[in-house]
Amino acid sequence: MEASIANAVEPGDIVLVGANGLWGERVGDLAERYGGDVRLIHAPAGTVFSVAQLEAAFDANPGAKVLFLTHGESSTGTLQPLDGVGALCRRHGALFILDTVCSLGGVPLQLDVSGVDVTYSGSQKCLGAPPGSAPFSMSQRARDKLAARKTKVASYYFDANLFGANWGEWWLICFAFARPRAAVLTPARPQALTASLVGITTRVLSIQCTSCARRWRFWPKKASRQLGSATPMPPRCCTRAWNAWV
Numbered sequence: 706m707e708a709s710i711a712n713a714v715e716p717g718d719i720v721l722v723g724a725n726g727l728w729g730e731r732v733g734d735l736a737e738r739y740g741g742d743v744r745l746i747h748a749p750a751g752t753v754f755s756v757a758q759l760e761a762a763f764d765a766n767p768g769a770k771v772l773f774l775t776h777g778e779s780s781t782g783t784l785q786p787l788d789g790v791g792a793l794c795r796r797h798g799a800l801f802i803l804d805t806v807c808s809l810g811g812v813p814l815q816l817d818v819s820g821v822d823v824t825y826s827g828s829q830k831c832l833g834a835p836p837g838s839a840p841f842s843m844s845q846r847a848r849d850k851l852a853a854r855k856t857k858v859a860s861y862y863f864d865a866n867l868f869g870a871n872w873g874e875w876w877l878i879c880f881a882f883a884r885p886r887a888a889v890l891t892p893a894r895p896q897a898l899t900a901s902l903v904g905i906t907t908r909v910l911s912i913q914c915t916s917c918a919r920r921w922r923f924w925p926k927k928a929s930r931q932l933g934s935a936t937p938m939p940p941r942c943c944t945r946a947w948n949a950w951v
């Protein structure tokens with residue numbers, strides 16, 4: 706989470722942050738600490754953002770350099786639809802940062818197709834590996850911005866320039882040079898990735914409809930009252946990578 710902001714936000718950048726749950730609020734705070742001029746885009750907890758809402762936020766904040774959204778919002782169970790968001794960011798010359806901590810490995814995710822420029826996740830959520838490492842990805846646009854920065858990345862440990870020139874599309878942050886890693890994590894990661902890939906391509910897709918339908922039926926009765934969300938989300942906006950007792 707911190708690495709994405711540290712690398713993609715330069716002091717003074719206008720940063721639009723979708724706040725429809727816990728994680729947007731937190732990233733807003735984080736981006737401010739890195740010198741971002743944060744503009745929170747509020748939506749009720751338990752709802753997701755439409756492209757029209759995001760377009761209006763860009764119009765109201767000309768020159769915005771970054772848009773942040775949470776894909777799987779674990780505090781409410783929503784799944785942010787990504788259609789059109791990457792294209793919107795490109796039209797406005799902004800980078801698109803997406804929190805995939807609670808979605809990577811649990812729901813289909815195509816970063817390039819969706820135009821996601823920076824994403825981070827966690828080994829301990831849908832991937833089911835031990836905690837302690839964070840898959841992290843930057844698009845070429847994000848890396849171009851990084852290379853053209855006028856200021857150094859404020860965090861030494863999270864400076865992607867120091868990750869090395871040969872990193873691929875994905876990087877496990879704790880693998881970076883000079884960053885010691887917990888050896889116990891190493892065998893768990895490939896196992897977890899393989900299991901997630903198999904799960905996504907077979908099991909998850911086949912249970913998609915029933916899972917969403919179940920959430921659709923039960924969600925409004927209990928949780929949405931507490932969340933203050935009057936309108937239940939349609940199934941495509943509920944994450945399947947989320948379980949809770951309510």
Ligand SMILES: Cc1ncc(COP(=O)(O)O)c(C=O)c1O
Nearest residue numbers: 728775777778779804806807827
């Ligand atoms: C959506 C989301 N983003 C970010 C985080 C933070 O992840 P971590 O605790 O690995 O820093 C969490 C943790 O629950 C999360 O659910």
